[in-house]
Structures are given as structure tokens and as C-alpha cells.
Amino acid sequence: MSSVQIRDVRKSFGNFEVLHGVTIPIEDGQFVVLVGPSGCGKSTLLRMLAGLENITSGTISIGDRVVNNVQPKERDIAMVFQNYALYPHMTVADNMGFSLKLRNASSDEINKRVKRAAEILALSPLLERYPRQLSGGQRQRVAMGRAIVRDPQVFLFDEPLSNLDAKLRVAMRTEIKELHQRLKTTTVYVTHDQIEAMTMADKIVVMHDGIVEQMGTPLELYDKPENQFVAGFIGSPAMNFLKGHVRVNGVATFEGPNGVKLPLKTAPAASDGRPAVYGVRPEHFTIADDGAEAEIIVVEPTGSETQVFAKLGGEQVVAVFRERHQFNPGDKVRLRPDPSVVHLFDEATGKRMNA
């Protein structure tokens, strides 16, 4: 196990820079998730960490060692690929033992370590099978087995669950997290799925267009997104954004689209009249007499909760209610955002304005 330091790392393909100076400290034993939309550079960063892409500038160190010019096999890392990259002509046992074999480990040693890994991942009955004879979830576990057999300093996961069906994905999510809790190996996990990031990470790094937008614990990102991008990316359904102006005369309020008045707990004193974006999560709406009037468009019950799409000040918003209201399309309701958890962003820069 080791800490990993990524310092001001840049990556260019030709003249095109895809990573613009990324700095991410990763503590020993931490489970860090790099999350962002496709093309944000998260996979490139992971591949640079693995040594599959070279580093244009900046440094990456694993433990105390700068690994910029260290061969992949000497970095002591293991990677799980999106398509698993299992060797089709080798049995599960051979797949898992391949790296040890290349290191000239004795066959006893290989057997012992493969068996141990197989036990951890419940692969013992499948050791003599070929990848073709396995289901998606089993292949996924073999890919992880191949990683843990080596007992590396760092695990790297490159969107490992995106080829699985929804149900299996949830199960494997738990399995990977459990594995990490058991082995406590430093892990860097890349995904585009914010739910995976939220559920698994000790620390989430949100990336966008080659920069780090924000990093922190899942709940920090959920509660205090530093900018509008992170606010919109984390949480499902996504946060509602309403454009308007801040009013600070006596009591702080937000004047939304078509003059809708929305409550604010506090606002910076100097922000009076500033164009801003009001952010409220769907789950932070309540039905209240002093709420803003909205017209219901669509009601989507999921059983545990109900998603309601409504027009508020002419803009479409989505609200989620745990309790069961009797709503019909066309109904007028009064929606009140909880002012203690609303977010305010500068319209021009997207930066968070309220505390």
C-alpha cells in the first residue's frame, strides 16, 4: 500500500492539451473515484498513472518514488480494464497467475496466491474454466482476481462496471467496496457514473474538460458543490437551476424567472442585483402555502418516491417527494425550496456564492 501524489500533471496529444495541470493527493489506503463526463481526461489520467501513457509535464509519485520514467511493470500497480482484458486462451487460474509466472515465481507460490485470491472472490470452482465459459460478473471478478493476486501498491479500475447489466452493477459495486475494506489497498477508480462515485468513494475527484472541478468526500460534494458544474453533476435527479437576481434588502431573496420569489437564508451583502443561478435539489422542495406557484406537467411514481416535473416561473423543474401526494398533470401546487440547503452560483463564473 502506498500513497499517490499527482502534481500539476499535464497531457498533450500533439498540440492538443487534454489535461491542464491536475493535482490530486491520494492517501495510503484511500478509495478515490475520478468521475466526470466522457472526454474529461479521467481515463487518460488513470492510464498515465499505470504507465500506459507518458506524462507531458508534472509528476506522479507512488509512495516516495516519482514514477514518470518508471516502466509500468515496475510501478507495482494492477489495473482492471473496462473490457476485463482477460487472456482468452488461458484458464481462470492461468489468467490470475500470469503476472507471477512472468516474474518466475515458483508454481507452489503461484498456486497458493491464486487459490487465496479465488477464495476471496468466490472463484474457486471456476479456476479451470476459460473466460468464454464465464458470465459477465464472473469475468469481472477474474479481472479483479488478476489484480489482487499480485498484491500491488495501488489498484486501478477503469470503468469496470460499465459492461454489466444494471442489477449486477449494483451487486459488484458492493463487492468492490467490500474488497477494498478488506484489503485496504490504495485504489483509484474511474467512472462516469456519479452514483458509483457517491456510493464507493472515500474521496471523489470531479473532473471536467481536463481540470479538477472539485474534490472531497461524497457528502461534501453533495452538500457544498463549489461550482455549478459539480452541483449539476452530483445527485440524481440533477439539481434544478433557475436564473435570476439576488435581492438583499432587509431579507435576502432571489428573484427568479418571471419574477418568482424564492427564499434565501443568507446572501453576500455586496451581491444585491447580481445575476445569479439559484440551485435547488429535487429532494429539497416541499409543498407549502408560502411556496412559489408551479404547474404540474408529469408525475412519475417509482414506489419509494415520486418525481414530479413542474413549471415554476416558466422554467421546468423536478421535485422528488417521499410522501405520496395526489397530483395530476395541470394541478397548481406551491413548491417551497428549503432555504437552508439551496445553492447560489454566480451566473458568469459558475462559482458558489453562498456559504
Place this chain on the structure above:
Amino acid sequence: MADVVVPRAKPQMSEAYAWNQLKHNRNWLGFWFMLPAMAILIFFLAYPLGLGIWLSFTDTRIGRVGHFVATENYEWLWDDSIFWLSVFNTLLYTFLASAFKFGIGLYLALLLNENMPFKAMLRAMVLIPFIVPTVLSALAFWWIFDSQFSIISWSLKHLGLISQNINFLGDTTWARICVIFANIWRGVPFVAITLLAGLQTVSPSLYEAATLDGASRWQMFRHITYPLLTPIIAVVMTFSVLFTFTDFQLIWAMTRGGPVNATHLMATLSYQRAIIAGQLGEGAAISSAMIPFLLAAIMISWFGLQRRKWQQGESND
């Protein structure tokens, strides 16, 4: 219980019945669909093969119907040193040419699979020897290896390495080397391009995984590329061996089997005896003698081609 009579509708044989059978009996319909292919195979493959084997048991000559002579032709051949020389030549030719074609083809395929500038153009260029008609390339080689005008002799002389022309096609060893070289030149593109196609089916992520597992370039080839390529190698080498073993055009255009039969293959000897000398029976016997060799080659590749366990798409049990 034999006296229990089951009332049965009488089968009504009619046109409608036959049509219905055609519509509903898939085997019957399938037979009709297979018929054209069967006819082609019977008339153009099975019949000539059968006729050839039959001729080898007769003393047929051109212009004279032969009589059955049992194995007399084969007995003659058994004592014919030229026939045995042609068998030796054919085996040597096939073995050396195939081995080189495999080696060079694999090397070229690996090279062309790398990222490099003008990749598409280089790949197209590799195919050139394959596109040129065999007889034309054989004629070109004939000039290249000519005893007086050979460009190789000319160049070596100007470099001061030799003082006299090399008699490429006049010397038995040189002649063998030359025809084998020409065959390799012609056969490499087929092997290279087919193996390249095979290489491209290997997922790049396997190499990345192997890199992280600590494999060197050689280990990647040994443990990933080669095993994944074996099914294609088996197919391509089977074809290559069959084509080389039965080669005729190149030899006939370059040497006609000479000098002193040093480059006579079974195919060229058969042609010479059957068509040039008119001994159809004997020529057919030489051709038929190729069958055991070809069958052996096919058997070897058949076992080599058997699907490996990892290729079988077994479902879970």
C-alpha cells in the same frame, strides 16, 4: 391385439401431395438446394479425380484407349529414379518454401501491425507479388537468373565480388535455390496479409494488460500473440503447403524441371510424362501418387485446426 384395426386415411398421391411435401419437408427441400453444389463438385472435382485414378491403372496414351494394367504403372515408378528424385524435390521445395514463407510472412505481419507512417500504402505494397500473374513473375525471375544477362551477376561483378556470371538456372543447387526463392517471393504476401488480419483481431487491451503484468515484448509474443494466432496459422499454412506442393506454373516457366531434373516436381513430371510424352497412364500415376502426401498434409492441419478448448463457446453448466 393384432385384430384392432386402426382406421387410416388412404394416402392420396397427387401433384398437390408432392408440392406439399416440398413445402413441409425441410430435408427434401434442402436436398434440392444442395443439388447445384453437388453437381458442380461431382462433375468438376470428383469425376476428374476418379478418372485420373482410373487412368493410372491403365496404359492409356494420347490417341489410344488404354487397357487395365493393374498396378503396372506404379511398379514402373517404384523403380524410376527420376520419379523418386521428383518426390524428393517436391518435399524439399514444399518444406523450405513453406518454412520461409511462414517466417517472413509472420515477421512482415508483425511489422505491418505496428503503427507507422504510410501504413496503408505499405500494406498494399506487400500484396504486389500476389497480384502479378504467376507466369509473368516467373518470366521476370527467368531474366533475373539468366546465365548471361542476370542483373544479380552483373551487380556482383561491378561490385568486384565475382569475376564470372553465376549460372543460376544451369547449376542444380542454384536452380533449386532460385525456384524456391521465387516461390517464397510469390507466397509471402498471402501469408503476411492473412496473419495480419489475424493480428488485428487481438484486442490491444490484452497487450496493455500484459504490459502491466510485466511481460516483455518477446513474452507478449510468446504468451499472447502466438497462441491467439494459432488457429489462423493452421489455416494459412495448410493452404500454403497445399499450393506449394502442387506448384506447376513457376517451375514450368523458369526451368521446365531442369537442369538434369533437379527442379522437377511431381506436378511437372506428371505433365511431362502425360502431355508432352503422351503417356497418360503413367502421368496419372504420378499425379495420383501425390494424393497420400496431400492427405497427410490435410490430416496434420485438420488436427491442428481442431477448435481449441478456449475457443469453444460453451455455456455455463
